[in-house]
Amino acid sequence: MNLKSINLKAIAFLGMLFFSFITIAQVTIDDEDNLLKESDFSPEILKATKMTQDGRLKIDGVAAVVGDYLVLESDISKAYIDMKNQQIGEITYCDVAETILENKLFAHHAVQDSLPFNPSRVESFTDQQIDQFVRQVGSMDKLLEFYKIDSESELRDQLNEINTQRMLAEEMQGSIVDEVEITPEETRDFFEAIPEDEIPLINDEVELAQIIVRPEVGEKEEQAVIDKLNSYRDDVVAGGSFATKAVLYSEDRGSRSQGGKITLTREDNFVKEFKDAAFSLQEGEVSKPFETEFGWHILTVEKIRGQQVDVRHILLYPEISSEAIQKAKDEIELVRKKIVDGEVDFKEAAREVSDEMETRESGGQLINNATGDRRFELTKIDPTLYDQVIDLKENEVSQVIKDSEPRTAKIFFKVITVTKKIPEHIAEFSKDYTKIRELALQQKKLREIKEWKAEKVIDTYVKINGDYKACEFAKSWIKQ
Numbered sequence: 001m002n003l004k005s006i007n008l009k010a011i012a013f014l015g016m017l018f019f020s021f022i023t024i025a026q027v028t029i030d031d032e033d034n035l036l037k038e039s040d041f042s043p044e045i046l047k048a049t050k051m052t053q054d055g056r057l058k059i060d061g062v063a064a065v066v067g068d069y070l071v072l073e074s075d076i077s078k079a080y081i082d083m084k085n086q087q088i089g090e091i092t093y094c095d096v097a098e099t100i101l102e103n104k105l106f107a108h109h110a111v112q113d114s115l116p117f118n119p120s121r122v123e124s125f126t127d128q129q130i131d132q133f134v135r136q137v138g139s140m141d142k143l144l145e146f147y148k149i150d151s152e153s154e155l156r157d158q159l160n161e162i163n164t165q166r167m168l169a170e171e172m173q174g175s176i177v178d179e180v181e182i183t184p185e186e187t188r189d190f191f192e193a194i195p196e197d198e199i200p201l202i203n204d205e206v207e208l209a210q211i212i213v214r215p216e217v218g219e220k221e222e223q224a225v226i227d228k229l230n231s232y233r234d235d236v237v238a239g240g241s242f243a244t245k246a247v248l249y250s251e252d253r254g255s256r257s258q259g260g261k262i263t264l265t266r267e268d269n270f271v272k273e274f275k276d277a278a279f280s281l282q283e284g285e286v287s288k289p290f291e292t293e294f295g296w297h298i299l300t301v302e303k304i305r306g307q308q309v310d311v312r313h314i315l316l317y318p319e320i321s322s323e324a325i326q327k328a329k330d331e332i333e334l335v336r337k338k339i340v341d342g343e344v345d346f347k348e349a350a351r352e353v354s355d356e357m358e359t360r361e362s363g364g365q366l367i368n369n370a371t372g373d374r375r376f377e378l379t380k381i382d383p384t385l386y387d388q389v390i391d392l393k394e395n396e397v398s399q400v401i402k403d404s405e406p407r408t409a410k411i412f413f414k415v416i417t418v419t420k421k422i423p424e425h426i427a428e429f430s431k432d433y434t435k436i437r438e439l440a441l442q443q444k445k446l447r448e449i450k451e452w453k454a455e456k457v458i459d460t461y462v463k464i465n466g467d468y469k470a471c472e473f474a475k476s477w478i479k480q
Contacts, residue, residue, distance in 0.1 A: 065463040066101050067108030069165075073466075075100060094471035101464075101477065102453065106169035109456055115171045118308075120263035122167060124254045126159045131253070176452050177445040182437060190440035191429050200427045202435065205375040206389060207420040209364035211349060212356040213332040214412040215324040222296075225318045229289040229298045232314060236286050242300050242312050251295065252315040260312040261302070274299070278311045317410065325411060332400050332413045339397050339415075346397065346417050355412070365419065373434045375422065392418045 061073035076097050083091045110117070130143075130152075137143050140152055149155045194200075232249065236242045243259025250256045264270055264278060273292045281287060281301040289296050295317040303310040335353055338344045344352075347363025354360045359367075368376050378386065388401060398416045405412070427436060457477055464474050 062465055063097060063468055064101055064104075064465060065461065066104035067460050067462075068111070069104040069108055071097070071100055071104060094468070094473065097468050097471060098473040101462075101473075103165065103169045105453065105456060105460060106172040107165045108460065110168040110172040110175075113172070113175070115168070115175060116265070116267075117168060117171060118263055118265070118268060119164075120255075120261070122160055122163045123258055123261075125163050125167075126156060127254055127257055129159055129163075130156065173449060177448050180441070180445050180448055182441040182444055184437075186444070187433070187437045187440045188429065190443065191427075191436050200439075202377075202422075202425055202427050202432055204378045204424050205422040206378060206418050207374045207422075208366045208376060208389060208416060209346060209350065209419050210356070210359065210366060210414050210416045211332065211335060211346070211354045211364050212412055212414045213328045213335075213353065214355045214410070215320045215328040217318045218321055218324060221318040221321065225296045225316045226289045229296060229314065229316060233286050233288070233298050236300065242286070242314075246312055246314050249316070250314040251317055252313070255313070260314055261310065262313065263308060263310050265308050274313075278309055320411060329400065329402075329413050332415060336397055336400060336415050346395075346419075364417075371434060371438055374420075375435075388416055389418055392416070394418050394421050 062070060063073050063076055064071040076093060079100060080091065080093055080096045083096060130140075133143050134140055137146060144150070144152065144155060147155065149158070228249075232245050236245065243261070246260030247256060250260050252260065255262050264275070266275060266279060268275075270278075271292045271294070273290055274297065277287045277290055277297070277299045278301065281299070283301050283304055286300045287298055289298055291297075295315050297313050297315050299311050299313040301309060301311050331353070335344075335349050339346050339349055350364030351360060354364055356364070359365060365374060366376070367374060370380075378390070381389075388398060392398060395417060401414050401416070403412055403414055404410060429436060454476065458479070462477050462479070464471075464478055468474060469478065
């Protein structure tokens with residue numbers, strides 16, 4: 001029972017699926033010899049098939065079938081190589097096969113249970129993946145050559161297919177553990193059950209606070225954006241293509257390549273102003289320019305489907321003048337000087353001048369979204385943030401840092417302080433309760449998922465072939 005190692009392999013395997021092109025096909029298979037009676041085949045599957053004398057197809061290298069999903073030997077081989085390249089612990093083919101089969105099981109039942117699923121999330125994630133891959137290898141041509149794929153559209157289709165299955169599996173797992181909670185008594189029982197020589201080691205941690213000052217957008221720059229959006233709107237109302245304008249002009253990197261298209265429901269995690277616009281228009285209507293924390297938008301409703309709506313939008317950011325940038329820098333430089341000189345407390349300064357509403361009232365205190373508390377493990381924080389705080393002493397204020405928003409690329413300035421340093425230590429129940437509670441909750445959720453899998457394997461069509469029948473996990477998957 002170790003804080004560092006529990007479920008590490010499972011987490012690593014989820015990452016693996018980002019990099020492996022896993023063939024997905026709906027199939028109906030005989031209980032013998034991998035014979036397919038009726039199927040919709042991809043070209044990849046057809047290349048690996050042979051026709052039997054009675055006219056049925058036989059697939060070479062089928063490792064397993066789970067529900068409506070097929071797993072080829074090549075799926076497991078590719079995933080195994082990817083995991084080895086990532087150098088994440090000792091991995092066997094059986095480990096990889098088990099993880100892939102589990103994800104097929106989750107995805108299959110997500111479809112069977114008709115769990116809510118937003119296709120626009122898949123497309124947006126695929127766009128981000130492709131952008132990341134292209135940056136890593138240098139160009140789209142090199143990326144296509146690396147994966148031996150003929151076109152960007154084919155690459156996008158394959159990634160969309162993989163990401164759809166992955167997100168379906170995530171939705172299913174989320175629904176299984178959505179209502180799982182942990183009590184203080186269960187947390188204590190969990191901690192006390194850990195052998196003394198296995199009590200986890202807590203790495204160095206810090207608590208952080210920051211003050212952010214953003215350059216102000218001038219009225220002239222803001223009006224220029226509104227005027228530009230109004231001109232786009234007039235062209236669309238007169239018969240122009242909204243999608244084309246989104247591709248050409250929108251600054252939303254996530255939706256631009258799809259002509260600004262987004263599918264959403266009222267429950268999706270979009271800012272209020274955007275959802276208000278999306279659900280207040282009729283099909284074909286185009287909104288007037290409206291502002292959100294991300295910039296200025298216009299939006300049109302393409303299709304209303306019950307509680308779901310397809311929209312297209314164009315996002316523009318007002319330009320920031322060099323004078324406004326310098327003014328913001330001068331302001332935060334002055335604030336830092338007053339804090340360092342002892343004229344004002346960091347918390348008081350944050351409450352007075354910080355432009356970050358989420359942390360302003362708490363005196364700039366940052367919250368770790370992963371854990372819900374104030375502590376950040378130094379080895380796990382963002383590398384950029386790590387570089388900014390690693391050399392700071394407790395209550396020391398950093399130099400002014402120029403930064404930018406990841407989504408909007410808007411420039412801002414900040415200063416950071418380490419409000420508390422927690423050195424590496426053996427976990428203590430009272431001092432590390434939040435972290436121990438999260439670990440206990442994680443174990444309880446894993447137990448729920450394990451019980452769900454054991455139940456669903458019984459009433460799901462599962463066929464495991466060849467050497468994979470000898471894997472330890474297969475004993476609980478193969479029906480006797």
